[in-house]
């Protein structure tokens with residue numbers, strides 16, 4: 001995209017034309033690598049993170065690597081925090097081109113349905129599903145100002161009912177999990193609804209599965225690097241205007257629902 005200062009006639013907001021992304025949960029793990037990857041494209045990147053020290057450290061590290069990064073205090077479970085984050089992005093950039101809803105929690109394992117507590121279910125859904133809706137809806141007015149807006153929701157292959165219900169070891173995936181896996185199934189369903197509602201707009205909204213990545217989320221038991229995990233999100237963040245919407249992807253292609 002070319003850089004050019006423009007003023008939105010409706011809002012009076014001036015933007016410099018630089019492509020801007022916001023990544024939630026960008027202080028570590030896959031989110032950090034998504035921010036680094038988008039920054040390497042020359043984009044301005046908002047580093048969404050709830051903890052001040054962790055956010056500032058990530059922003060400093062990204063800037064040291066040459067990324068045009070700015071910190072965005074953001075707890076996806078908090079209405080006020082999300083509203084303030086949207087205001088900050090508007091002040092900084094005037095619009096948003098790409099939103100990556102990456103922040104997520106497992107709620108802790110093991111997580112058998114016969115033992116899971118309502119509290120764990122609530123916490124996981126609040127973050128992994130309601131958090132995505134809260135952030136997306138708060139940022140939509142800024143995304144609508146972009147010529148080619150993209151939304152990437154970090155799901156997981158464990159959200160696939162086809163894979164969860166597969167009976168062969170080869171096809172089945174993930175541990176028994178009463179909150180985390182169903183939260184990603186819920187996120188998948190909600191994302192399909194966004195794609196339906198936004199189908200007549202230039203906004204493309206898709207789901208990414210990063211594979212099994214070594215991060216805090218799984219006690220670093222994953223087998224892929226965070227950089228490898230970030231690749232599918234980077235691909236969906238940079239889709240051409242005729243790219244897919246409402247899809248569910250991993251590096252190898254489409255994931256069965």
Ligand SMILES: NC(=O)c1ccc[n+]([C@@H]2O[C@H](COP(=O)([O-])OP(=O)(O)OC[C@H]3O[C@@H](n4cnc5c(N)ncnc54)[C@H](OP(=O)(O)O)[C@@H]3O)[C@@H](O)[C@H]2O)c1
Pocket residue numbers: 024025026027028029030031049050051054074075076077101102103104105127154155156157209210211212213214215216217218222
């Ligand atoms: N790792 C895998 O194998 C794997 C596989 C499939 C899908 N995923 C998905 O990929 C995404 C990133 O996971 P990861 O493996 O990189 O995990 P991670 O290293 O634990 O990072 C999770 C990020 O989410 C943030 N976060 C959690 N709750 C938040 C909240 N309420 N508000 C704002 N930020 C919050 C964390 O911030 P704090 O540092 O403040 O906790 C952290 O930055 C998640 O959505 C996860 O479900 C991961």
